Amino acid sequence: MTMDMSRYLGLFISEASEHLEALSRDLVQLEREGSSSAVDSMFRHAHSVKGMASSMGFEPIAILAHRVEDLVDAVRQDRSRLDRDLVDLLLSSADALLAQVRAVADNKEPAEATALLQQLSARVTTITGHAPATTRVARVTVLKPAATTDAAAEPPANPEPAAAAKAPEASAPAPDETTRPPGAKSAPADPRPGSSAGGLTSGAGAEAGAAAREPRPAESLAHDVAARPAPGLELSGGLQAAAGGALASKPEGEARAPLQRWAVQLRIAPTCQVPGVRAFLVHKRLTTLGTLLDLRPALEELKAGRIPDGYIQVELETSVGDTGIHSALRNVAEVEVVSVKAAVAAPAPAPPAAAAPDSARASAEAGGSRTVRVRTELLDYFLDTVGELMLATARLREVGKVLPENARPELEEGVYRLHTLVKDLHDKVMSARMTPLSLITDRLPRAARDLARRKEREVDLVITGAEIELDRAILDELADPLLHLLRNCIDHGLEAPEERLAAKKGSRGRVLVAVRRARDRVIVEIEDDGRGMDPAKLKAAAVTRGLLAPEAAARLTDREAFLLSCLPGVSTAKDVTDISGRGVGMDAVKRVVESVGGTLEIDSERGRGTRFTLRLPLTVAVVHLLLVEVGDEVFGLPIAKVVGATEADGETLSRSRETALLPHGNGLLPVHALDALLGVPAPVRRGLRPFVVMDGDSGKVALAVDRLLGQEEVVLKPLSRPLDLLPGLSGVTILGSGRPVFILDVPRLLSA
Amino acid sequence: MAKRVLVVDDAIFMRNMIKDIFASGGFEVVGEAANGLEAVEKFKEFKPDLTTMDIVMPFKSGIEATREIIKQDSSAVVIMCSALGQESLVMEAIEAGASDFIVKPFRAEDVLAVVKKVLGEV
Amino acid sequence: MRHVIFRVEKERYGLPLSAVREVVVPPARFTLVPRAPPAITGVMNLRGRVVTVVELRQLLNLPEGPTPPARVVLLDRGRRDLGLLVTDVDGIEAVERISTAPGRVTPAVRGVARLGGLGVTVLEPEGLDAAVVALFTPSK
Known part of the structure; x- marks a missing residue:
C-alpha cells in the first residue's frame, strides 16, 4: 500500500511556507536580541520542513532543510557561532527553501540549491568537525507527470523497485487482516529451539509483511495474555495488558x-x-x-x-x-x-520492576480553542455567496412592494427574518476572514535588515499594533505596498549615518510602523525620521514631466504636493538604486490602497522625516456609493472619494482651452463630462446640471452627471474576466431593483 | 472494536498524514495534539490505546510528554515519531517508557506494521 | 456528442452540451459596460450573478441581419460568467464527425458537421473565451 501523497501537497505548501517565514523571522530576532527561544524555534521550523519535505519526496528541499537544521543545531549548542555571515547564509537558505516550496506549488520540480548546499556543508563541517549526514527522502511522486521526480533516496538495503511506489495500491489491509513477518510465527508454546533463519532475510519490513499476510491463529492472542510474564505491577488485564x-x-x-x-x-x-x-x-x-x-x-x-x-x-x-x-x-x-x-x-x-506510577498531574492547559485551516478561495466563495444571498433578499423585498396590501405582512416578516439571518451569516463570514496584520508585517524586519545592509544604513524598525485584524483580501493586496513604503523610508527617507550625525541626529535611523483601529477603519502609519520630502521639487518634477500645469502646481498645498510622488515617474530621489527601482512604485501603492477602498496621505517635514498614512476599511465587501445617472445608465462613485456635489450651468462655466472650470472653494476645478469619459450616449444638457467633486490623483476634479440618485451601501463584487481588463472600473454591484451597476475608479478613468 | 489513537505532532501536515495512515489501517483517531503540553492533556482526556508522539515540539518535548504519560499510566503505549539522526533522543524516549518508534518519512505499511506489532495484533 | 444548436440569423452553430450552463431570454435592458468593445452587449443580472454578454454575430465578424437576438446561451466557465447573444436556440442534437472548417481557421471554431442534411459550425468554448478576452486587449 503506497500512500497518495499528492493530497498533502496543499498542506505541505502552506505549512512549510509558514515554517520558513517564521524561521527568517526568528533569525532576524535572534541576531537582534540573541534570545535562546528563537534558536529552539528555528530548529523546530527547519526540522519540521525537513520531515514534511522528505515525506513528500522533495529531495532538494529535504536536504537543504536538513543542512539548515544542522547549522541551527550547532548554533544552539554555541551561540557565539552565529555571526552576520552565518545569518546571511541561513536567511538565503530560508529564501531558497521558500522558492523551492513555491516551485512545487507551481507543479515544478524544486531546484537543487547546489551552491548553497556547498556553503552550508562547509560551515557544518568546520563547526562540527564532521561532514553532514545524508538525508533520507521518501520515494513518492507528487507532482504531475510533466515533471518527473527523481527524488528517490531509499536506504540502500531496501531493494524495492521504483515501480512499487508508483503504483498506488488503494486497498489497505482490513482491520482483521494483519501483517505477520515470518519471524513471529513461532507460537508461544513452541519455542522451536534452533529454528533456522532460513527465509528470514525478507525481515519484518512491509514488503515481506504483505507476502506473509495470513490469518492470525485465534488462540495466540489469548495465550499471550495468559502467559504474559514479568514481575511488577498489577495490570487491568485483557487486551490492555497485551498492548502494554x-x-x-x-x-x-x-x-x-x-x-x-x-x-x-x-x-x-x-x-x-x-x-x-x-x-x-x-x-x-x-x-x-x-x-x-x-x-x-x-x-x-x-x-x-x-x-x-x-x-x-x-x-x-x-x-x-x-x-x-x-x-x-x-x-x-x-x-x-x-x-x-x-x-x-x-x-x-528477579529484580524488582520499574518504579510505581505516580498519579501524574499534567502541568498546563494547552492549545485553547479548536481551529481548522480554510483555503482563502473558500473564504472568497463564502463571501461571494453571502453577498448573493444579501442581494437576493433585497430583491425579494423589492418584489414584495408590488404585492397587494393584505399579502405583504407575511412576506415582509419572512424577508425580515431572512435578512437578519443573512446579515448574521455575513458577519460571521467576515469575522472568519479577519486576519491580523502581523501576517504581512512579520516580513518587514527581515526586509528592513536586508535593505539596511545593502544601503549600509543602520535602522531600527519598530512595529506596533500588528495584532489588529483586517479582511484577508485587503491584507493580501497590502503586502507589496507596505514593503514598498518601508523600502521608500529606508532607501530615500533615511540618510547615511554620517549625514545623520551632521544633522545632529543619531546615526541609527528609525522606522515606525504603527497600526491602530479608528472606528470602522484601520490606520497604518509608516514613518521615518529621515530627511523628509521637498514639495517644491516634487511640483517642479511633475511640471517638467508635463503631468501638471505650472498654475495648477502653484495652487497645490504641501500635502497635495507630496502626493505627486505617487504619479508615475515623479520622484525626488536623485539616485535610482536597485532597491527602489524594483517592484511597485508609489503610484501602484496608491492605486492598491484605493482599490481596496482606502486612502493614502503623506506628511513630511524637511529634515524631520516622512509619514505615510493608510486609512483602510476593515472589509472590502461593503462600500458606500453615491449613485449617479448618466444618460440611461447608473454608476456608483465611492463616497470615500467624493468631496461634494454642486449644481451649475455648464454653458456659463469659464474655460481654459477645451476644459470647463467649475468654481469650488477658492479655486477652479477641471470639469469632465462623465458621459464622454465613459462613452455613454446622453442627450445634450442645457441649463443647470449636477456636478460631483471628487479627489483625483493630482487634485480635485468635477464630474458632470445628469442626476444624483442618492447614497447606497452595497456589496461589492469583484470584476471577473474580461471585465477586469477594463481600466476605470473597480467593481460591480446589483441594486435592490436587480440592476447591475458598475463602480467607477475615477483616477484611473481620467488617466487611461 | 477499532483501537483508539492519539496523534501528537506540531505539524498539521504530519498529523494529517498519520491520521490517514491509521484510518487506512482500521484505527480510530480520537484526538490530536500539537505540542507536549497538549499531548498530556489529551491523553488524560481520551485514554487512547496508542499515542504517536513527535519528539521535537514547542512548549514540551515529546520525551517529556511521554515521561508524564507513562507516569500517569504505566501501560500507556507511546510510539515515538523520529527522524534519522535522532537516535539518541529515541533511546531517551525508550528510557522514558516509549513502547516503540517509527522513522520519518513514514510509509503507511511500516507504520501499521510497527503499531500492530506493538498492540499485539500480529 | 450532444450539442446545443443555435442560430445567428440563418447560420447554425453548435456548442457541446457540457459547455453550456443554460439558455435564457435576454433582459429588457442590459447594463452598458463603459469603454467596452462594441461586441459586448452589456452585463445582466442572472439570479444575483453578473453575466457579461457578448453578441456572437460581432464576435465572429458576421454581417448585421434583420432579426433581433432572442436568446442568451450561458457558457459554463466556472465562476466566470459569459453569455453569448444569439438569434435563437433550436435545441439539443447529437453531432458526430466534426471535420475541419474550410477557409480561415479561428480558435473559436472547432469545425463543421452535418446535421439533418444541413451544415453546423461547431464552436470551441475555450476559443470563444479567448476571443472575448482578445477583444479587451488592444493589439499594438
Missing part, C-alpha cells in the same frame, strides 16, 4: 516458573533503518524480564548500531520461561527471535 508492552507487566496467576537461564539469539531485520535504536529497545524489554548476564555485541556497540549482520546474543536469567521471552519480544517490530535455548539455571531472585 513488557514494561509494566507481571506474571498472572500462580504458575510462576522457576528462575532459569536462557540463551537467546535475535536478529534485527536488515530493513531496519535504525538498528541501534531497535537493539536498544530489545535490550530494554529483556532487562524487564530478569537479569542480563551476557550481551553481545556490548550495549555501547548496540546503541551505535554496530551489529554484525543484525545478530544479537543474550544470556538472560528469568522466571518467565521461554514463552515469556517470546511474548516479551513478540510486540517489538523488526526483531526476530532466532532461538531461545535453555542455559544453565541459577537460583536468583
Whole structure:
C-alpha cells in the first residue's frame, strides 16, 4: 500500500511556507536580541520542513532543510557561532527553501540549491568537525507527470523497485487482516529451539509483511495474555495488558516458573533503518524480564548500531520461561527471535520492576480553542455567496412592494427574518476572514535588515499594533505596498549615518510602523525620521514631466504636493538604486490602497522625516456609493472619494482651452463630462446640471452627471474576466431593483 | 472494536498524514495534539490505546510528554515519531517508557506494521 | 456528442452540451459596460450573478441581419460568467464527425458537421473565451 501523497501537497505548501517565514523571522530576532527561544524555534521550523519535505519526496528541499537544521543545531549548542555571515547564509537558505516550496506549488520540480548546499556543508563541517549526514527522502511522486521526480533516496538495503511506489495500491489491509513477518510465527508454546533463519532475510519490513499476510491463529492472542510474564505491577488485564508492552507487566496467576537461564539469539531485520535504536529497545524489554548476564555485541556497540549482520546474543536469567521471552519480544517490530535455548539455571531472585506510577498531574492547559485551516478561495466563495444571498433578499423585498396590501405582512416578516439571518451569516463570514496584520508585517524586519545592509544604513524598525485584524483580501493586496513604503523610508527617507550625525541626529535611523483601529477603519502609519520630502521639487518634477500645469502646481498645498510622488515617474530621489527601482512604485501603492477602498496621505517635514498614512476599511465587501445617472445608465462613485456635489450651468462655466472650470472653494476645478469619459450616449444638457467633486490623483476634479440618485451601501463584487481588463472600473454591484451597476475608479478613468 | 489513537505532532501536515495512515489501517483517531503540553492533556482526556508522539515540539518535548504519560499510566503505549539522526533522543524516549518508534518519512505499511506489532495484533 | 444548436440569423452553430450552463431570454435592458468593445452587449443580472454578454454575430465578424437576438446561451466557465447573444436556440442534437472548417481557421471554431442534411459550425468554448478576452486587449 503506497500512500497518495499528492493530497498533502496543499498542506505541505502552506505549512512549510509558514515554517520558513517564521524561521527568517526568528533569525532576524535572534541576531537582534540573541534570545535562546528563537534558536529552539528555528530548529523546530527547519526540522519540521525537513520531515514534511522528505515525506513528500522533495529531495532538494529535504536536504537543504536538513543542512539548515544542522547549522541551527550547532548554533544552539554555541551561540557565539552565529555571526552576520552565518545569518546571511541561513536567511538565503530560508529564501531558497521558500522558492523551492513555491516551485512545487507551481507543479515544478524544486531546484537543487547546489551552491548553497556547498556553503552550508562547509560551515557544518568546520563547526562540527564532521561532514553532514545524508538525508533520507521518501520515494513518492507528487507532482504531475510533466515533471518527473527523481527524488528517490531509499536506504540502500531496501531493494524495492521504483515501480512499487508508483503504483498506488488503494486497498489497505482490513482491520482483521494483519501483517505477520515470518519471524513471529513461532507460537508461544513452541519455542522451536534452533529454528533456522532460513527465509528470514525478507525481515519484518512491509514488503515481506504483505507476502506473509495470513490469518492470525485465534488462540495466540489469548495465550499471550495468559502467559504474559514479568514481575511488577498489577495490570487491568485483557487486551490492555497485551498492548502494554513488557514494561509494566507481571506474571498472572500462580504458575510462576522457576528462575532459569536462557540463551537467546535475535536478529534485527536488515530493513531496519535504525538498528541501534531497535537493539536498544530489545535490550530494554529483556532487562524487564530478569537479569542480563551476557550481551553481545556490548550495549555501547548496540546503541551505535554496530551489529554484525543484525545478530544479537543474550544470556538472560528469568522466571518467565521461554514463552515469556517470546511474548516479551513478540510486540517489538523488526526483531526476530532466532532461538531461545535453555542455559544453565541459577537460583536468583528477579529484580524488582520499574518504579510505581505516580498519579501524574499534567502541568498546563494547552492549545485553547479548536481551529481548522480554510483555503482563502473558500473564504472568497463564502463571501461571494453571502453577498448573493444579501442581494437576493433585497430583491425579494423589492418584489414584495408590488404585492397587494393584505399579502405583504407575511412576506415582509419572512424577508425580515431572512435578512437578519443573512446579515448574521455575513458577519460571521467576515469575522472568519479577519486576519491580523502581523501576517504581512512579520516580513518587514527581515526586509528592513536586508535593505539596511545593502544601503549600509543602520535602522531600527519598530512595529506596533500588528495584532489588529483586517479582511484577508485587503491584507493580501497590502503586502507589496507596505514593503514598498518601508523600502521608500529606508532607501530615500533615511540618510547615511554620517549625514545623520551632521544633522545632529543619531546615526541609527528609525522606522515606525504603527497600526491602530479608528472606528470602522484601520490606520497604518509608516514613518521615518529621515530627511523628509521637498514639495517644491516634487511640483517642479511633475511640471517638467508635463503631468501638471505650472498654475495648477502653484495652487497645490504641501500635502497635495507630496502626493505627486505617487504619479508615475515623479520622484525626488536623485539616485535610482536597485532597491527602489524594483517592484511597485508609489503610484501602484496608491492605486492598491484605493482599490481596496482606502486612502493614502503623506506628511513630511524637511529634515524631520516622512509619514505615510493608510486609512483602510476593515472589509472590502461593503462600500458606500453615491449613485449617479448618466444618460440611461447608473454608476456608483465611492463616497470615500467624493468631496461634494454642486449644481451649475455648464454653458456659463469659464474655460481654459477645451476644459470647463467649475468654481469650488477658492479655486477652479477641471470639469469632465462623465458621459464622454465613459462613452455613454446622453442627450445634450442645457441649463443647470449636477456636478460631483471628487479627489483625483493630482487634485480635485468635477464630474458632470445628469442626476444624483442618492447614497447606497452595497456589496461589492469583484470584476471577473474580461471585465477586469477594463481600466476605470473597480467593481460591480446589483441594486435592490436587480440592476447591475458598475463602480467607477475615477483616477484611473481620467488617466487611461 | 477499532483501537483508539492519539496523534501528537506540531505539524498539521504530519498529523494529517498519520491520521490517514491509521484510518487506512482500521484505527480510530480520537484526538490530536500539537505540542507536549497538549499531548498530556489529551491523553488524560481520551485514554487512547496508542499515542504517536513527535519528539521535537514547542512548549514540551515529546520525551517529556511521554515521561508524564507513562507516569500517569504505566501501560500507556507511546510510539515515538523520529527522524534519522535522532537516535539518541529515541533511546531517551525508550528510557522514558516509549513502547516503540517509527522513522520519518513514514510509509503507511511500516507504520501499521510497527503499531500492530506493538498492540499485539500480529 | 450532444450539442446545443443555435442560430445567428440563418447560420447554425453548435456548442457541446457540457459547455453550456443554460439558455435564457435576454433582459429588457442590459447594463452598458463603459469603454467596452462594441461586441459586448452589456452585463445582466442572472439570479444575483453578473453575466457579461457578448453578441456572437460581432464576435465572429458576421454581417448585421434583420432579426433581433432572442436568446442568451450561458457558457459554463466556472465562476466566470459569459453569455453569448444569439438569434435563437433550436435545441439539443447529437453531432458526430466534426471535420475541419474550410477557409480561415479561428480558435473559436472547432469545425463543421452535418446535421439533418444541413451544415453546423461547431464552436470551441475555450476559443470563444479567448476571443472575448482578445477583444479587451488592444493589439499594438
